[in-house]
Amino acid sequence: MTRPVIELEHVTKHYRAGGGVDDVSLEVAAGDVFGFLGPNGAGKTTTIRLMLDLIRPDSGRISIFGLDPRADGIAVRRRLGYVPGDLVLYERLTVRELLSHFSYLRGGLPWGEIEELTERFDLELDRPIGALSKGNRQKVALVQALMGRPDLLVLDEPTSGLDPLVQRQVHEALREAASAGRTVFLSSHFLAEVEQVADRVGMIRAGRLTAVERVADLRSKSVHLVEVRVAGRLDAERFRQLPGVTSLDVVGQTVHLRIAGPLDPLVRELAHHDLEDLSIREPDLEEVFLEHFGATAPTEPRREAPTHAP
Amino acid sequence: MHHERRAVMLHSVFERAFHEQMRALAGWAIGIAVYCLLMVSVYPTIRDNTSITKLVDSYPKAFRQMFAIYDFGSGPGYLRGEIFSLVGPLLVVILAVLWGSDLIAGEEERGTIDILLANPVSRRRLCLEKWAAMTLGVAGVSAVFAVVLLAVGPAAELHVGVDPLIAATLATALLGIMFGTTALAISAGTGRRGLARGVTAALAVAAYLVSSLSGLVGWLGPVRPASPWYHALGVDPLANGLSWHPLVLVALTLALLVLSVTAFERRDLAVS
Numbered sequence: 001m002t003r004p005v006i007e008l009e010h011v012t013k014h015y016r017a018g019g020g021v022d023d024v025s026l027e028v029a030a031g032d033v034f035g036f037l038g039p040n041g042a043g044k045t046t047t048i049r050l051m052l053d054l055i056r057p058d059s060g061r062i063s064i065f066g067l068d069p070r071a072d073g074i075a076v077r078r079r080l081g082y083v084p085g086d087l088v089l090y091e092r093l094t095v096r097e098l099l100s101h102f103s104y105l106r107g108g109l110p111w112g113e114i115e116e117l118t119e120r121f122d123l124e125l126d127r128p129i130g131a132l133s134k135g136n137r138q139k140v141a142l143v144q145a146l147m148g149r150p151d152l153l154v155l156d157e158p159t160s161g162l163d164p165l166v167q168r169q170v171h172e173a174l175r176e177a178a179s180a181g182r183t184v185f186l187s188s189h190f191l192a193e194v195e196q197v198a199d200r201v202g203m204i205r206a207g208r209l210t211a212v213e214r215v216a217d218l219r220s221k222s223v224h225l226v227e228v229r230v231a232g233r234l235d236a237e238r239f240r241q242l243p244g245v246t247s248l249d250v251v252g253q254t255v256h257l258r259i260a261g262p263l264d265p266l267v268r269e270l271a272h273h274d275l276e277d278l279s280i281r282e283p284d285l286e287e288v289f290l291e292h293f294g295a296t297a298p299t300e301p302r303r304e305a306p307t308h309a310p
Numbered sequence: 311m312h313h314e315r316r317a318v319m320l321h322s323v324f325e326r327a328f329h330e331q332m333r334a335l336a337g338w339a340i341g342i343a344v345y346c347l348l349m350v351s352v353y354p355t356i357r358d359n360t361s362i363t364k365l366v367d368s369y370p371k372a373f374r375q376m377f378a379i380y381d382f383g384s385g386p387g388y389l390r391g392e393i394f395s396l397v398g399p400l401l402v403v404i405l406a407v408l409w410g411s412d413l414i415a416g417e418e419e420r421g422t423i424d425i426l427l428a429n430p431v432s433r434r435r436l437c438l439e440k441w442a443a444m445t446l447g448v449a450g451v452s453a454v455f456a457v458v459l460l461a462v463g464p465a466a467e468l469h470v471g472v473d474p475l476i477a478a479t480l481a482t483a484l485l486g487i488m489f490g491t492t493a494l495a496i497s498a499g500t501g502r503r504g505l506a507r508g509v510t511a512a513l514a515v516a517a518y519l520v521s522s523l524s525g526l527v528g529w530l531g532p533v534r535p536a537s538p539w540y541h542a543l544g545v546d547p548l549a550n551g552l553s554w555h556p557l558v559l560v561a562l563t564l565a566l567l568v569l570s571v572t573a574f575e576r577r578d579l580a581v582s
Contacts, residue, residue, distance in 0.1 A: 045581070049424070049579075049581075052424075052427070052428050053427075054423075054424055054427060054428075054578070054579045055578040055579060056578060073430075073432065074430045074431075074432060075430075077428060077429060077430040077431075078430040080428070082424075082425065082428035083425075084424045084425050084428070086421055086424075086581070087425070088420055088421035088422050088425075089422065089425065090326075090330075090422055092330065093320065093326075093329075096319070097319070097320040097329075098320075100319040100320050100321065101320040101321060101322075101325075101326055102429055104320075104321040104322060105322075105323070105429040105430065105431050106429060106430060107430070141425065144425070154428075
């Protein structure tokens with residue numbers, strides 16, 4: 001077994017103002033795409049800044065490529081590309097100046113490769129960064145992270161504020177990196193994004209890592225929230241009997257229900273009704289937490305304890 | 311102007327630190343040059359106008375001591391009073407403190423430091439390169455004093471020697487660099503620009519007052535060697551030329567630089 005690229009052991013970091021992370025342990029193997037999922041302020045950025053030695057843990061051990069990010073910071077960061085969560089770039093530099101500056105700091109990268117990336121993301125090299133849209137700045141950050149093909153990409157909400165087209169470009173670049181055997185650590189507060197690109201996902205909430213799961217497993221547990229308004233007679237019991245329905249609520253002619261697993265039985269049942277309105281949505285992250293890791297899931301007794309992947 | 315592939319490639323942190331301040335530095339240099347030219351251009355009038363020299367002589371002693379205005383009849387005396395006692399070094403100290411406090415904490419407050427330090431660059435190197443840029447920039451701007459005064463001195467009949475002028479300019483530069491490094495040390499240790507500026511400004515004022523008033527206020531005499539301002543300009547380099555005194559500033563600067571690096575390496579970087 002080769003050593004994991006990222007290892008966190010019981011890492012704790014508290015801020016005087018509150019917040020931080022509490023006893024976080026996780027591993028990311030080489031070549032894995034790890035999605036780090038959690039609401040804003042849950043500790044995602046803190047974890048990432050710890051990995052980069054921008055801040056130091058109160059206790060616990062961090063190792064990247066088997067090295068200590070503090071003592072061997074240069075060696076670690078030489079193999080690491082990073083997109084910060086609160087992205088601020090040097091407004092007065094042009095894209096070219098910024099990229100040549102960072103390329104120099106990385107030991108001089110082939111300029112042709114950098115231009116390939118800027119062309120791919122449709123960036124104009126000689127525009128000042130201050131004149132770029134938020135999306136284009138994000139692309140600049142992505143280019144500087146990808147350039148030099150680092151072994152590990154650490155991306156803190158890299159698609160926030162991007163339009164869907166560019167988001168897709170970013171996801172594509174991440175999948176490419178992954179298929180080239182590089183490791184990706186991607187933080188996000190969108191379940192859908194993590195589902196699309198990650199192999200494994202860690203969920204963090206209020207500074208605690210609540211679960212680490214394979215995305216495939218998560219998907220099989222996926223829950224939908226359904227709202228149906230029917231004309232005429234409504235037999236709520238028939239919905240309640242459907243496989244996978246975990247909670248149900250009737251308000252007048254409207255049924256609210258929560259269903260896990262395949263939707264096929266529901267769709268077939270709906271065909272017997274005279275529908276006035278129908279909405280089916282995936283629960284947002286908060287609801288997923290409630291569903292799977294039952295902080296306070298009132299409608300449900302609970303099926304299994306949170307699983308901790310190795 | 312031809313717009314070919316004249317790519318501007320920016321490299322080290324040192325280069326960028328300069329690049330960012332280029333316009334500001336040019337502004338400071340021009341301002342200092344203009345100030346020197348103005349002062350020198352009125353010198354002949356003041357020297358030849360006995361009523362002004364008499365008026366100056368009639369100022370209270372404390373006032374004259376504080377602003378080093380005595381002997382307006384001679385070129386060196388005039389330069390000391392009008393340029394090197396307060397305004398000149400003050401300008402250089404302000405430039406250095408603004409810049410020194412911004413080197414690390416500015417990037418931190420603006421939020422650029424995370425992406426910068428994600429590169430394989432040590433905090434020590436970042437600190438040293440930025441300090442070197444500040445030091446060179448402050449020295450360059452200070453050099454304007456010597457260059458302008460040497461250039462126009464003969465025409466204005468200042469009768470000031472090359473050595474004393476260089477000694478005064480060097481002292482001014484070293485004083486600025488020392489306070490710039492003080493501001494760097496405080497801001498590198500705390501990440502707070504405003505705090506660094508405030509504390510350093512207070513220290514600079516105290517240093518100036520101790521140096522300028524120590525001849526007047528008896529009990530300040532023994533404290534005088536603790537004032538960097540005394541070792542720079544209190545020892546009157548325009549009259550006495552080069553001496554060992556500026557070495558005190560060099561030693562202080564190096565100690566503060568070591569402190570800056572150590573403090574910066576130890577702490578958590580602030581979130582923007």
